[in-house]
Every structure is written in structure tokens, then in C-alpha cells.
Amino acid sequence: MTEVIKPLHRMKEEERGVVFSIEGGHMLITRLGAMGLRPGVPVRLVCAQPARGPVVVEVLGRMRIALGRGVARKVLVKMEKGI
Amino acid sequence: MKKVLLFGNPNVGKSALFSRLTGASVTVSNYPGTTVEYTKGTIRLGEALVSVEDVPGTYSLEPASGAEKVAVEMLNNIGADGVILLVLDSTTLERGLFLALQVLKRRVPTVIALNMSDEARHIGVSLDVEKLQRILGVPCVRTVAITGVGVRDLVNALSRASVSQIEFEESDIWRRVGEIIAEVQVISHRHHTLLERLGDATVKPLTGIPFAILMIAVSFLSIRYAGEVLVMLVEPVFERHWASLMLKVSAFIGDGKFVHDILIGRLRKEEIGLVEGEGMVLVKGKKKGIEEASEEARQGRAAMILIEDGRLIAKRIDYKESFGxxxxxxxxxxxxxxxxxxxxxxxxxxxxxxxxxxxxxxxxxxxxxxxxxxxxxxxxxxxxxxxxxxxxxxxxxxxxxxxxxxxxxxxxxxxxxxxxxxxxxxxxxxxxxxxxxxxxxxxxxxxxxxxxxxxxxxxGESPEILLDVPPYRVPYWxxxxxxxxxxxxxxxxxxxxxxxxxxxxxxxxxxxxxxxxxxxxxxxxxxxxxxxxxxxxxxxxxxxxxxxxxxxxxxxxxxxxxxxxxxxxxxxxxxxxxxxxxxxxxxxxxxxxxxxxxxxxxxxxxxxxxxxxxxxxxx
Structure with missing residues (x-):
């Protein structure tokens, strides 16, 4: 098993991981955090819309948040990958 | 206490609670941002009448939209006699507590409603309310705002509203939220419910886009055709009963008068036929009795039948043209x-x-x-x-x-x-x-x-979408x-x-x-x-x-x-x-x-x- 870190918008549908960090300013970190998306929480990618549309991510197994690609690329997720 | 301010994240049921508390009419839906301006109502607490204010939802005290700005300004101007009724979604307490801790630090008397407690139980989230109350130092009440469960307890708790003494560093807020969650929340393992699966299926492009097209088509067609059916039900009332009443009013006022023009408008005159001798009339070359000809002219719609200059005339109300x-x-x-x-x-x-x-x-x-x-x-x-x-x-x-x-x-x-x-x-x-x-x-x-x-x-700028997608909920009829x-x-x-x-x-x-x-x-x-x-x-x-x-x-x-x-x-x-x-x-x-x-x-x-x-x- 190895650990891979990649941004949210690069995840595939149904892939799971844990938020590693949010590469943004104070405003973005607070905003996402207030919605439940912050380092340490488990996530699952529900879907990515075509034509560079938003991604929908499940947070903590209960909440679902839709984010534009620009924000999604700032959310880094740690995943465990079997070889 | 003079004023109760409903405060909380978007889509946690503040408006539903507001409407339960005050009986006032506000719009309640299942999406964040239903309420964009504030609404006032009143509630009777013992002898006193207290004003209750429904506020747009906000994720934090740093506003990101016009509606959030309204919310934060209202919190800032709460005044000395105000009480905050903090509404949290029991299914996503982490998120709610983040806002709650910031609000509690304002040191204003507060009561907490743990709303959607039925849904929380249903998805396997159980909360220790006693413990939460002790930690936060303010009364906490389980509610289901949409059906009214727990609302009476909540009203009773308003008079016990207290100022929280909770302490934490601003930079340390998430650790504090985490500690509280660990103390009060137990989640039993569960599989995704049918509604959750449906929720995901209708947002995934492959299944969601066809579904959306179907939804829009069905919505449009049902408005178009169900509307038409309703029109067909209402129209006879207008064509028969209301029209015959209006014709009586018309005869009473007198056709051609100014008041008649304003109220009834122009009547449509149709010539049915020429009167020929005793009670007979010539309709399109055929001789008929006046009664029979009049009845045929009516055909289930109200009309005033009269004889003018030797002709049998029907006066009708044409709703599309009379303009009364x-x-x-x-x-x-x-x-x-x-x-x-x-x-x-x-x-x-x-x-x-x-x-x-x-x-x-x-x-x-x-x-x-x-x-x-x-x-x-x-x-x-x-x-x-x-x-x-x-x-x-x-x-x-x-x-x-x-x-x-x-x-x-x-x-x-x-x-x-x-x-x-x-x-x-x-x-x-x-x-x-x-x-x-x-x-x-x-x-x-x-x-x-x-x-x-x-x-x-x-x-100017157009920010990207950043939206909480709520679970599907069965509407409460x-x-x-x-x-x-x-x-x-x-x-x-x-x-x-x-x-x-x-x-x-x-x-x-x-x-x-x-x-x-x-x-x-x-x-x-x-x-x-x-x-x-x-x-x-x-x-x-x-x-x-x-x-x-x-x-x-x-x-x-x-x-x-x-x-x-x-x-x-x-x-x-x-x-x-x-x-x-x-x-x-x-x-x-x-x-x-x-x-x-x-x-x-x-x-x-x-x-x-x-x-x-x-x-x-x-x-």
C-alpha cells in the first residue's frame, strides 16, 4: 500500500480519501471548513460534471458539497492505493 | 426579553421553526438560500409579546453573499434584550457547532434547537443532549420543526436562555468542535439509504442529465395540460352561472351606460333569425318556434334573447372581448x-x-x-x-x-x-x-x-459554485x-x-x-x-x-x-x-x-x- 495525494478534481468517481490540506487563503479555508470540508475529514467523490463543471463530494459519509473546479483543485486529498 | 433571533446554517429549518413559533407565513423549502431577507413575527411568552425574527442562513460570521450579510448584521444589532435561538441540523452537527461556538462567544443569551432530530435518528446519528447542554452551558432542545415536535419544549426553554461560558482559541476552533463531537455524538454503522442512492444517481451526469430532461418535460407538460383540465372545470361556471348573473346586472344598469361599459363592457350581439308572425322565427331559411331557436342559440351558455326591429337577437358576454x-x-x-x-x-x-x-x-x-x-x-x-x-x-x-x-x-x-x-x-x-x-x-x-x-x-467577478447539496426529503404534505x-x-x-x-x-x-x-x-x-x-x-x-x-x-x-x-x-x-x-x-x-x-x-x-x-x- 502506498499513499497518494492528489487534488479533488483529479479523483475518480467513487474514490475515497481523507482531506490532506486546503491550498487557499484564510477566506476559502474558513468557508469550506464551515461547510464541513477541512483537513482530516473522510471524503468520497460522488461525481464530476462534464465540460469542466463542478464536482460533488460526500463529506463524513453524510454531507454532500458541490464545488467548482477552481476550488476543487485547491483541496488536496490523501488516498491509499493498493499496488 | 424583547427579541428572539433565529440564527443558523442555511437549510437547517429556521423558517420552518419560525412558522411553527409565530404562525406567520414564510416560505420553507429544501435548498440553502430559501430565505434571503428577514421576516418578523411575534410569540406570546407568558404575559409578554416577544418579537421573533427569521434570518437568512449563514455558514460563518464572515459573510460571503448578500443574504449572509443581512444575517450577520442582524446578529451584530441584536441589542441588550435579545435572545439568540440557534438552530442546528442534528444530522450534520460538526458544521453547526462551528457556527455555534462563534456565536456563543458573543456572550448573548442563547437557546439551541437540535432540529431534524427524526432524520438524525433515521440515519443512525444519536446525540447526547444532556451532555451537549453541560458543555455549551445553554439549553438544548430536540426538535422536528416541520411537524412541530419539540416546539413547545423549545418555547419553554426560551425563558431559560443563558450566556455560555465556553472558552476556546479562535485558531483552535476545529479541535474544540472535534472534542465536543467525540463526547456527544455516536454514529452507528449503516449503509446508504435508498433516498441517498437516488440523490447521487440524479446528480451524476450519466443518469442525472436524462433524469433532468425528463423532469423538465414532465413539469412543463403537467402545467400545460393539467392547467387546461382545470380551466375546463372552471369555464362552465363562468359561461353559465356567472354570465347569467352578469346579464341580469347588465339589464339592471342598462347597456350603453358608462358604468355598464366599465363593469360589464361590450356585449356581443348575434342575430339568430328574422321573426315571422306568431312566435315563429326564420333561422337560415328554416321556420322554427322562438323557444326552440332560443334554446339552440344558447347551447349551454348564458345569453339574453330579445327581439329588436323584427329580429331575434342573442346578447352574450364574451369574456375575451368585453373588457369589463x-x-x-x-x-x-x-x-x-x-x-x-x-x-x-x-x-x-x-x-x-x-x-x-x-x-x-x-x-x-x-x-x-x-x-x-x-x-x-x-x-x-x-x-x-x-x-x-x-x-x-x-x-x-x-x-x-x-x-x-x-x-x-x-x-x-x-x-x-x-x-x-x-x-x-x-x-x-x-x-x-x-x-x-x-x-x-x-x-x-x-x-x-x-x-x-x-x-x-x-x-466584475463571477465566483464558482459552492453549494451544499441537501439529501432528498419526502415533502411533509x-x-x-x-x-x-x-x-x-x-x-x-x-x-x-x-x-x-x-x-x-x-x-x-x-x-x-x-x-x-x-x-x-x-x-x-x-x-x-x-x-x-x-x-x-x-x-x-x-x-x-x-x-x-x-x-x-x-x-x-x-x-x-x-x-x-x-x-x-x-x-x-x-x-x-x-x-x-x-x-x-x-x-x-x-x-x-x-x-x-x-x-x-x-x-x-x-x-x-x-x-x-x-x-x-x-x-
Whole structure:
């Protein structure tokens, strides 16, 4: 098993991981955090819309948040990958 | 205690609780951002009357949208006698506590409602309320606002509201939230429920896009056809009972009098036949008894049958042409529009209350970006299809000034309201879809081109979508009916006076000859460029007062298919009704409203003239 870190918008549908960090300013970190998306929480990618549309991510197994690609690329997720 | 402020994250049920506490009517739906301005109500606590304020939801005390700004300002101005009623969603306590801790640090007396406690139990989240109360130092009460469970306990708890003593470092807030969660929350392992699976399936592009197309088609068709069925149920009441009453009133006042013109309008006279001798009448060359001929002329509709100058005459009320207040006025509002509006509101509330709208917002997001908006703009657009006034109010869910300008301008120009649509269904009736399809396609093209244009020229930023997608919820039928009743009441209360005023003005201007005059001076434009009869100018002007009446005024002209399409499109694009215009000024300010009006006038004329040219090639 190895650990891979990649941004949210690069995840595939149904892939799971844990938020590693949010590469943004104070405003973005607070905003996402207030919605439940912050380092340490488990996530699952529900879907990515075509034509560079938003991604929908499940947070903590209960909440679902839709984010534009620009924000999604700032959310880094740690995943465990079997070889 | 003088004031209770409902505060909390978006979509946690503040408005549902507000309506339970005060009995006041506010809109409750299942998407973040239903409430964009505050509403006041009162509640009796023992002897005292206390004011309760419903506040838009906010994720943090650093506002990101106009609606959030309203919320934070209200918190800042709570005053010495105020109590905060903090509403948290029990299913997502982590999120709620983040806001709760910040609010508790304001050291204002607070009570916490742990709302949606039934749903939390259902998905396997159990909370230790006693422990939470001890940690936070304020009363906590489990509630289900939509059905009223726990609301009485909550009211009792208001008098025990206390100031929390909780301490934490601002930078350490998440660790503190985590500690509290670990203490009070137990989650039992579970599989995704059917509703959750459905929720995901309808937002994934592969399954969600076909579903969305299906939903929109079903919604449109059910409004169109169920509305028609309702019209067919209401129409006989007007054609028989109301018409026969109106004919009695007409006989009482006397046809030709001024009051008669205003209230009843013009009666339609039909010659049935020539009277020949004793009780006999010649109808199309056949001799019949007067009774028999009269009965045939009635055919189930009320008519006044009389003999004038040796002819048997039927006087009828033609609701589409008489233009009296009690005839056309009431008919337009209750028979032509209300049935469609009723079904529209019903469909809308299903979309709102199940939680489908945020999913539609996600699916449509990249399209909306083409016009400088993001997916959540689907909410104002859909509401605008009902009535532009609440549609314009809801543009506050959009974050930037640029988005708000674009959304408002697109709405007033290219989104027809249900009152107008219902009349268009009537006007385009005989042509059916061959008129309706070109009208909608043209409006959609206009919407897109104007949006792309504004995206290029309007300065400012358009942030990306950042939206909480709530789980699907089964609508609670009592709440759904209440919301529909409320909206219908609102629609009639704000609509009827304008419709009557419109009919009155139309009627008077016909009588004193203004129409003749305006028709002549605008003929080059109306007849030349748009290819409409010159009297149609009055309908376009009337559109400023009320769109449905304006469409109604086109009916007597007997327009061709081409004219029907051109007139409908121009009428939609040209000037919003006075109520939406007032709202536009309120939401955008005078300067931006003038810009929007400029875009509107120019585009309406260009599109109208162009459409007339294109269609004259085709037909």
C-alpha cells in the first residue's frame, strides 16, 4: 500500500480519501471548513460534471458539497492505493 | 426579553421553526438560500409579546453573499434584550457547532434547537443532549420543526436562555468542535439509504442529465395540460352561472351606460333569425318556434334573447372581448391564469421541498458559466417563471453584483411569468405547439445571446459554485399545502388589483380614443417593423402594467401565426410589469436598472423586427 495525494478534481468517481490540506487563503479555508470540508475529514467523490463543471463530494459519509473546479483543485486529498 | 433571533446554517429549518413559533407565513423549502431577507413575527411568552425574527442562513460570521450579510448584521444589532435561538441540523452537527461556538462567544443569551432530530435518528446519528447542554452551558432542545415536535419544549426553554461560558482559541476552533463531537455524538454503522442512492444517481451526469430532461418535460407538460383540465372545470361556471348573473346586472344598469361599459363592457350581439308572425322565427331559411331557436342559440351558455326591429337577437358576454371589470377582469384572473398558476406552484413546491433544485443547479452549472452565472442561478430563473417579483428577490442567493445584474436582466427580458404564459397558451391556442415552440425557442436563444453578451461587457467577478447539496426529503404534505395556499393568496392579493386596473385603463383608453391616436403615431414601428396591426401598440404599452392583460388585449385582433409569435416574443421582452419593475429598482438600484432597460428596449426591437423578417420567409 502506498499513499497518494492528489487534488479533488483529479479523483475518480467513487474514490475515497481523507482531506490532506486546503491550498487557499484564510477566506476559502474558513468557508469550506464551515461547510464541513477541512483537513482530516473522510471524503468520497460522488461525481464530476462534464465540460469542466463542478464536482460533488460526500463529506463524513453524510454531507454532500458541490464545488467548482477552481476550488476543487485547491483541496488536496490523501488516498491509499493498493499496488 | 424583547427579541428572539433565529440564527443558523442555511437549510437547517429556521423558517420552518419560525412558522411553527409565530404562525406567520414564510416560505420553507429544501435548498440553502430559501430565505434571503428577514421576516418578523411575534410569540406570546407568558404575559409578554416577544418579537421573533427569521434570518437568512449563514455558514460563518464572515459573510460571503448578500443574504449572509443581512444575517450577520442582524446578529451584530441584536441589542441588550435579545435572545439568540440557534438552530442546528442534528444530522450534520460538526458544521453547526462551528457556527455555534462563534456565536456563543458573543456572550448573548442563547437557546439551541437540535432540529431534524427524526432524520438524525433515521440515519443512525444519536446525540447526547444532556451532555451537549453541560458543555455549551445553554439549553438544548430536540426538535422536528416541520411537524412541530419539540416546539413547545423549545418555547419553554426560551425563558431559560443563558450566556455560555465556553472558552476556546479562535485558531483552535476545529479541535474544540472535534472534542465536543467525540463526547456527544455516536454514529452507528449503516449503509446508504435508498433516498441517498437516488440523490447521487440524479446528480451524476450519466443518469442525472436524462433524469433532468425528463423532469423538465414532465413539469412543463403537467402545467400545460393539467392547467387546461382545470380551466375546463372552471369555464362552465363562468359561461353559465356567472354570465347569467352578469346579464341580469347588465339589464339592471342598462347597456350603453358608462358604468355598464366599465363593469360589464361590450356585449356581443348575434342575430339568430328574422321573426315571422306568431312566435315563429326564420333561422337560415328554416321556420322554427322562438323557444326552440332560443334554446339552440344558447347551447349551454348564458345569453339574453330579445327581439329588436323584427329580429331575434342573442346578447352574450364574451369574456375575451368585453373588457369589463366584472367580466374580462375576473375571467382573466380566475379562469385563464389561476388554474395554470396553481399547478405551477404545486410542481415548484415539489421541486423545492424534495431537494431537487440544488442537483439541477449542479448539472446546469457549466451552461450557466457561459452566461456569467453559476448553477445556483437556476433558482431565481425557475421562481421567475412563476412570477418575476419573487424571482428577482431570490437573485440575492448569488454572490457578486455582476451575477445579480446579469441574472436580473436576463429574467426581466427573457423569462416570461406564469400569468403571461397562461395567456399565451390561450392566445396561441388554435396554433398549438407550432406557435409555442418558436416562442420558447426564440426566448431561449435571446436569453443565451444576451447572457454571453453581458458576460463579455459587464465588469466584475463571477465566483464558482459552492453549494451544499441537501439529501432528498419526502415533502411533509401539510407544510406543502400551506406553502401553496400562501403563494396562491399572495398571487391573488398582488395580482387582482393590477389586472383590474389594467382592464379599466384599457377600457377607458378605447372609449376616449387614445388607442387610435397612439396606433397612428407608432404605425411605422409596429406595423412596418414588427408586422403587427397598429392597435397592438396599446397591448405592448399595457405590458408595462400587467403582462397577462396585455396578451388578453391581443386576442380580439385575430392575429396570424407569424403575428402571434412576434407579438408574444416582443411582449415578453419589452418592459417588465410595474411590480417587477419596482422590484428591479429595489434590487439593482436606479443606475443598473437604467442599463438593464436600455439592453431591453434595444434587444426587444431588434429581435422583434428580425423575427418578423425571418418568419415572413418561412410562412
Amino acid at each position: 371589470l366584472l367580466t374580462t377582469g375576473l375571467y382573466v384572473e380566475f379562469c385563464a391564469i389561476l388554474p395554470y398558476v396553481l399547478i405551477f406552484f404545486l410542481v415548484l413546491s415539489l421541486l423545492e421541498d424534495t431537494g431537487y433544485l440544488p442537483r439541477l443547479a449542479v448539472l446546469i452549472d457549466s451552461l450557466m458559466h457561459r452566461v456569467g452565472l453559476h448553477g445556483m442561478a437556476v433558482v431565481p430563473m425557475v421562481l421567475g417563471l412563476g412570477c418575476n417579483v419573487p424571482g428577482l428577490l431570490s437573485i440575492r442567493v448569488l454572490e457578486s453584483e455582476r451575477e445579480r445584474f446579469i441574472a436580473a436582466t436576463l429574467m426581466v427580458i427573457a423569462v416570461p411569468c406564469m400569468a403571461q404564459l397562461a395567456m399565451l397558451f390561450g392566445l396561441a391556442g388554435e396554433f398549438g405547439l407550432s406557435a409555442l415552440v418558436p416562442i420558447f425557442v426564440t426566448l431561449f436563444i435571446v436569453w443565451t445571446i444576451l447572457g454571453v453578451f453581458m458576460k463579455r461587457v459587464v465588469r 401539510k407544510a406543502l399545502l400551506k406553502k401553496n395556499g400562501m403563494r396562491i393568496f399572495w398571487f391573488l392579493r398582488s395580482g387582482v388589483p393590477w389586472v383590474l386596473a389594467g382592464i379599466l385603463i384599457a377600457n377607458i383608453s378605447y372609449t376616449i380614443g387614445i388607442i387610435e391616436f397612439l396606433g397612428n403615431i407608432t404605425a411605422p414601428l409596429i406595423t412596418g417593423a414588427l408586422g403587427l396591426p397598429k392597435d397592438a401598440v396599446v397591448a405592448i404599452l399595457m405590458g408595462f402594467l400587467r403582462k397577462d392583460v396585455a396578451v388578453g388585449m391581443l386576442v380580439p385582433f385575430g392575429l396570424t401565426l407569424r403575428q402571434t409569435i412576434v407579438a408574444s416574443v416582443v411582449l415578453t421582452m419589452f418592459f417588465p410589469c410595474v411590480a417587477s419593475f419596482a422590484m428591479l429598482i429595489r434590487e439593482l438600484g436606479l443606475k443598473d436598472t437604467l442599463k438593464a432597460v436600455l439592453i431591453m428596449v434595444v434587444s426587444a426591437l431588434i429581435v422583434g423586427a428580425l423575427l418578423n423578417q425571418i418568419l415572413s420567409f418561412l410562412y
